[in-house]
Amino acid sequence: MIRVGIVGASGFTGGELIRLVNQHPEFKLTFLGGNSSAGKRPAQLHPGLRLDLGLTIEPVTAEAIAERCDVVFLATPAPVSAELAALLADRVECVIDLSGAFRIRTPELHERWYPKARRGTGLADRFVYGVPELVGDQLVGAPLISVPGCYATAITLGLAPLTLGLGLDLKTVVIDGKSGSSGGGVQLRVPDLHPLRNGAIAPYAPTGHRHAAEVGDFLERSKPGSVGSLTMSAYGVSHVRGLLASAYVFTDDEVDGRELQRAYLRFYKEHRFVRVRRNTETLIPVPDPQAVLGSNYCDVTVLHDEEGGRIVVLAALDNLVKGAAGQAVQAANKRFTLPEETGLTMQPVMPA
C-alpha cells in the first residue's frame, strides 16, 4: 500500500481527496494536515464523509509527513504550497501540489499572477505539469507534480488536439468559462452567500483569468507559436459543482468538420477519462458538467461553425475531481506506475 498524506484537509479539495483516497485500493491515508483545523475529525468538516476514518487532522510538520507518507497532496493556498513544497521536496517520494504555486513555468508570468507564492529558484522547473493525457511518461517516477487549474485542464484538453494533434495555428482563441460555486471554496465572502449567488450569472473575471495564462504558458512550452491571441472571461453560474469552458477558435488553416471529430477521437483514443462526444448524442446537449458530476471524466465536443468561420470547442469537467483531486490521484497513479484509472472508476452521479 502506498502511504498518502493530505495537507489542507479542511477545504473542498481536501475533502474530495479524502473521498478518493479512501476508495482507492492501493492507497492508504496516513496523514491529514491542517493548522486551523487541527484536532478535528474529517467528518466534522466534511458532512458527507463516513464517520469512522480513524484519523484526526494534525498540525503540519515536514517531519511527520516525511516519516509517514510516500506521497503527499498539498491542497493548500499557493503561498503555503510554495513554502511546503520547498520543505518536502527530496524528503517525500512524491509531492503533488494542487495549488497554482508551480503551474506557470515562466517566472515573470508567475510573479504577475501569483505574486504571493514565492518559490525558490529552480524548484519550479523540477515540477511536472500534471495533466496525464498530455505529458506522456513524464509523470512516471516524478518527485514533484503540479496539478493544473480546473479551467486550465478543461481548456488544454480541449485545445490540444488542434495544436498538438492537427498542428493547426490558432490565431485567435476566445475563452468563455462558466463555473459553479464550489470553485470558491469554504471562504466567507458576501457574493458567495446563497441568496446572492443563487440565480446569478456573475462576471467575476470579465477581462482575464490566471488559468488562461497557465494554458498559454503550457501550450507555448508544448508547441511554441501554436497559439496567437488567447483571451478569457469567467462567470459564476447558479450551481455548485462543475464547469464548462468554451473556446472560440479562429485559424487561417483549412478545417473540415468531420476530420475535426475524427482527430479528437484519435487523439484521445487511449485516454479513457476524456470522452469525445457529439453535442446531440444524448438526452441533453453535451458537454454539460452535470454529466460528469463526481467522476474523473472530461467531456469534450468539437464543432466546426462553418458559417462563422471558426471552431467551437467545449469541455466540461467536475472542478473538484478532474479539475483537482481526481486529476491529482490520476497523476499519482502514473507516478507509481499503477493503472491510470485505479480508484477513479466511479461513474457520474446524474441527475443531481
Next chain:
Amino acid sequence: MIRVGIVGASGFTGGELIRLVNQHPEFKLTFLGGNSSAGKRPAQLHPGLRLDLGLTIEPVTAEAIAERCDVVFLATPAPVSAELAALLADRVECVIDLSGAFRIRTPELHERWYPKARRGTGLADRFVYGVPELVGDQLVGAPLISVPGCYATAITLGLAPLTLGLGLDLKTVVIDGKSGSSGGGVQLRVPDLHPLRNGAIAPYAPTGHRHAAEVGDFLERSKPGSVGSLTMSAYGVSHVRGLLASAYVFTDDEVDGRELQRAYLRFYKEHRFVRVRRNTETLIPVPDPQAVLGSNYCDVTVLHDEEGGRIVVLAALDNLVKGAAGQAVQAANKRFTLPEETGLTMQPVMPA
C-alpha cells in the same frame, strides 16, 4: 384608457404581459386570447396572478380584437403571429408582435431562420423594430411594431454605443449568451425537466442563434458595414429568469478604456431603462440578471481588456420583461406618446 388585448395569454410572456398591463395606469385589459386555453381564467394558467381579473381567455378572432382593442400584443409563435398580423394590420390601431415573425428584415435571412413564419410581401417592411432606445421617434404612432428577441435586445443595446455612438468598426464580435430556463416557455421537452436542467450548463446552440442573425440585420440596417464577423453561441444555465450576453469585440480602431465608459454613459443618458454600470460597483459583480429581475432594466458594462486587445461588453436583462413583455409595453407607451416608463417603474426583486 387604452384598450389592450393579449393573444397567447397562456405562455410565460403572455402571463408577464397580463402582469404589466394590469399595473399600468393608462392601459385596460379588454381581451385575452388563446385557442388551446379558451375558457380558462388567467389564474388557472399563471399561478401568481391575482385571482379576480374578471376576464376569461377567449378563442382568437380578428373581429373581437378589432372591436375591443386599441392595441394588441401577440405573444404567439412566429407562424401564428405572421398569420394574425396580416389579419389585424389596419384593423387595430397598433399590433405589437413579440415573436420572431417580423424581426429580420432581409427576406433570405428571415426564411432561413423562420421558415415556417410565412409573411405577406410588404408587411414586414411596415413593422418598426421596437427597441425604443435605438429607433428614435419611429415608434410614435406606429401601427405595426416587432419586439426584438431577448438576446437581440441585450446585444444591440450592448453594441450600439460602439457602432452608432463611437462609430467604431467592429471587425470580429464573438457573442456568448447564458440564459435561464424561462426562455423555453411552457413546452414539455425532456431537457427542460427540472432534474435534467437544474445544475446544467447546456450548450443548446453552440454554433449559432437566430438572435445573432437579427442583431446583424438590425446593425447592418442602422449602420452598414459597421460589423464584420459576428458569431454567437448560447447556453442554458441553472436558473429561471434572466440572461447575460457577453460580446467579445475586436476592432482595429483606437480604443481607450475611460472614453469607452464615458461614451456609454453619454449614449444612454436619456434612457433610464439602460443602466451603464461598472463591474465592481456593488456587492456582487455586475451586470448580473439577478439585479434586474422583474424589472425593465437592461444593465450594461463595458470594459477595455487592454492586454487582450479587445473590448468586453456585458449586458443583462430579464428575458420576460426588457426581453419581451416590458419592452413591448415600453414600445406601446412610445406608440401612444405616453412617458416611456409608464407602468414600468417596478424595481428589481432581489435577492430572489
Next chain:
Amino acid sequence: MIRVGIVGASGFTGGELIRLVNQHPEFKLTFLGGNSSAGKRPAQLHPGLRLDLGLTIEPVTAEAIAERCDVVFLATPAPVSAELAALLADRVECVIDLSGAFRIRTPELHERWYPKARRGTGLADRFVYGVPELVGDQLVGAPLISVPGCYATAITLGLAPLTLGLGLDLKTVVIDGKSGSSGGGVQLRVPDLHPLRNGAIAPYAPTGHRHAAEVGDFLERSKPGSVGSLTMSAYGVSHVRGLLASAYVFTDDEVDGRELQRAYLRFYKEHRFVRVRRNTETLIPVPDPQAVLGSNYCDVTVLHDEEGGRIVVLAALDNLVKGAAGQAVQAANKRFTLPEETGLTMQPVMPA
C-alpha cells in the same frame, strides 16, 4: 406626502423597504440610516436598486430621524430595535419595528427567546402587533407598531380562521416550516455559503422556533385557551425567497371539509392580501411561495384530511414582503388611514 425613514438600510429587509417606499405614491424617502454602512449609496449595497435615489446612508441619530421623518421603519436586530424604539417613541409620529424586540408580549417568554433585546417597562405593551388582517382598527393612528415574524405571519393567518373564525379548540398543532436562504440576511455564516446551502434541506431548528412562541403568545391573547400544544420545526430549503408553513391540526371538534373552505373564504373576504386557494386550482400545487414572489400576498389553503383525522393548513408568503417590508408598509398605510394596498399592488414575479 408622508416622510419615511429606514434604519438598517443595508440588510435585505432594508433593501426591500427601499424598493417598496420608492414605488409608494404617498411616501417619500427622507432618511436612510445605518451605522456600519454610513456614507454608502443604496445601490452599492442593493445591486438591484435604481441608481439615482439621491440619498446616502447616514449614521443613526434620533434627532435626524425625529426631524425628518413622520414614520420610521426599524429593520435592525432586536437589541438595536429595543434601544432605538425607546429613543424614538413619542418623538416620531410612528415607529414601526420589524425585529423581534416587541413581538412577544409575555415578559418571561420574551426574555427566553430574545434575551439580548432588553426593553423598558411598559414600552412593549404600547406596541400594536401589526398583522393588519387580524387586529381590526388598532393600527389606525398607532404610534408604535411591531411587525410579526415571517413565519409567525404565515402561521397566524393560517390558523386564525379556525380559532377566531370557527371557534375551534386546537388540541395539538404541529408546525413544519420550510424557507429560503434570504431569511438569514447578509450574514457570513458557513452553512449559508452557496455550495453548502444549494441542494440542502437543512433542519436548522428541529425542535422549536421563536416564531412559534410568538404565534402562541398572540393567539392566546386573541382567544385564550384556543390552542393546546403548539410545536414547530423549521428547515432551510434550496431557494432564496419565500416560505411555506404547514400546520397539522388535531381537534376534538366536529369538522367538515366544505365548511372549512367556506369559513376561510368568509374570514378573508375583505382582505385582498390573503388569497384562499384550493391546492389544485392552477398549474402547480399551491400554496407555493413561488406564486407570491415579490408580492404582498399570503396564499392559504385549508384541507380536511378526513382519514387522518386532522386539518392541514398551508400558508405561503414572501418572507421579505408580506413577511417583513410589505406587511410593514401595509401597517403604515393603515396607521395613516390610506387604503391598505397603497403602493403594494405589484403582482408576483413568476416564474422566477
Next chain:
Amino acid sequence: MIRVGIVGASGFTGGELIRLVNQHPEFKLTFLGGNSSAGKRPAQLHPGLRLDLGLTIEPVTAEAIAERCDVVFLATPAPVSAELAALLADRVECVIDLSGAFRIRTPELHERWYPKARRGTGLADRFVYGVPELVGDQLVGAPLISVPGCYATAITLGLAPLTLGLGLDLKTVVIDGKSGSSGGGVQLRVPDLHPLRNGAIAPYAPTGHRHAAEVGDFLERSKPGSVGSLTMSAYGVSHVRGLLASAYVFTDDEVDGRELQRAYLRFYKEHRFVRVRRNTETLIPVPDPQAVLGSNYCDVTVLHDEEGGRIVVLAALDNLVKGAAGQAVQAANKRFTLPEETGLTMQPVMPA
C-alpha cells in the same frame, strides 16, 4: 460472477442501477430491457454513463431474462412489475422489484393505493420486504424481493428504533416529507418543468401519501399495535436528488433524550448504511440529503423535544440510491450472501 438484468433501463432508477451494477465487483450486467427504448445504447438515455458498456437495450421477454440472468431488477411502473413478476417468478433465481406492486401486504390497502397493479393471489405474500436493516436473514436466498419506497425507507428506518428497539407505543406520528425533483422520473408533466419547479415548495400530497400506508403496513406486521395514528404530507422542494422525512412523534411512554440517542446508536450498530448523527455535529445541520448524495447512506437524527412533549426523528437519504437502486443492490448482496456493502462503498459527493 452473478449475471444481472435490469428492466426499465431508461428511467432514473434504471440508470442508477446501471451505474451501481457497473461498479459492483461480483455483478455482471447481462441484460438491459425496455420496450420503448429498445435499440438504444444506455449512454443515449443516461448522459453521465460511460459510453462503452457494450449492451443495447432490448425488448423485454421472459425467455431472454430467464436465460441470461441470475437476478433481475424491475425498475418498471407498478402495473408492469406486477405482470412481469408473475412471469419471472420461479424462472429467475431472484426477482427484485423496485415498484410499489408488492410493497403493501394487506390486499385492501394495496388495492386502494395501487389499483392498477393487479397481482396474482399468493404472489405478494412470497415477496420479502427488502429493507435489509430490519428483516434479519429473510433476504438470504429469497427468490422474490420488494424494495421499499424511498420515503418508506427513510421513515421505517427512522421509527424502527422507537418501536422495534425501545418498544414504545407511538400514539400519534405526523410525517412531513420533503423531496427533490428526481423522484418524479423522466415524465413530461408541466409542474416538473424547470421554470415551474425551481424555487418551488410544492405541496403535491398534502393529506396523504402511499408510502405512509406502506410504512403503516410494515410496522403493523413487524410489531402489531405499535403505531396509533400515522399521517403524512409531502412536498417537492427546489433540488434534484435526496429527501428528508421528518417524523413528529407523540407517545405516552416515558422518554429520555440521552437514552434515545443511545438506543439509536445501539440499534444500528451493525448497520453501516444507517448513520446515527447529532443535528449539530458537522458544518451544516444534519441530516441533510446533501450529505448522502450518491451514496447508500441513510442519515438519522433523533431529538427529544422536551418542552413540546414529543420526539422528533429526521431521516435523509438519496432517493435513487438508498431509496431505490442502492437498497436493491444491498438486498441482492444479502440474497446472494455477499457482504452487504459490496459495490456500495462509494462516499457521498458533496458539495454538489
